Amino acid sequence: MIEEKGILFVLSGPSGVGKGTVRKALFEKDTALQYSISMTTRQKRAGEQEAVDYFYRTKDEFKSMIEENQLLEYAEYVGNYYGTPRKYVEETLAKGNDVFLEIEVQGALQVKENFPEGVFVFLSPPSLEELKNRIVSRGTESDALVTNRLQAAKDEIQLMDAYDYVVVNDQVDKAVEKVQAIVKSEHCKRERVAKQYKKVLEVE
Known part of the structure; x- marks a missing residue:
């Protein structure tokens, strides 16, 4: 049997498009996929486990990893860092397992720059009107924030050409x-x- 290296699949798209919902439904049907475990500098919450929910690191450790190019992508959010560790992804792929990463558009573009052999899938809304309805139905966004998210979505949809x-x-x-x-x-x-x-x- 020919040994096959796994493939990194990256699912991305605008906020509110349903990335998490699609990923969850996909994993209920396809148990062969390995979900990419992220790394964070935030404190571990009750019930969370190392290497299951996140890889937990200090800010100094995280910054060192950034400098040493050990992350496929990272971002800072509310005072903490979040990112995708290169080592975990590469080791999982080397075992022949596919890795699935669900991420925002800017993060996906970082991954493409650092790991161009990945397969990049853009999840698009059927229309901007439908995307607006989904965001509004959450009931957690102000009118101004809804407007900002829709403008961001328009900008992100224009980046569709970067995807496979x-x-x-x-x-x-x-x-x-x-x-x-x-x-x-x-x-x-x-x-x-x-x-x-x-x-x-x-054969060469």
Whole structure:
């Protein structure tokens, strides 16, 4: 049997598009995917576990990792750092497991710069009006914040060209089916299969 390295799949899109909902539904159907565990400098909360919920590090440790390019992406939010550790992703992929990362657009672009061999999927709303309805239905956003989020979404949709695939999240089940199809098709790509056979056949 040909040993195959895993693939990093990155799901991204505007705030309110339903990334978390699609990811959760996907993982209920596809147990082979490994969810990328993030790293943070915030304090561990009750019931949380190291290397399960997050990798917990001090701010000095995190900053050292930034300087040593040990993170595929990172951001600072409310005084704490959050990021994706390169080592965890690479070790998981080396074992032949696919890694799935759900992240905001700016983070995804950082990952693409640091790990261009990943597969990048843009989750798009069926329309800006529908995106507005989803954000408003949360009931947690002020009118000004809704306007800001919609403008940010317009800006992020224009970055769609940086992605390999686009999935419209009109219905969650259909979006999940499309993401599953992307995962399957990526494993059948000629470039990936040929690379593995060349190793076996010792072809340069």
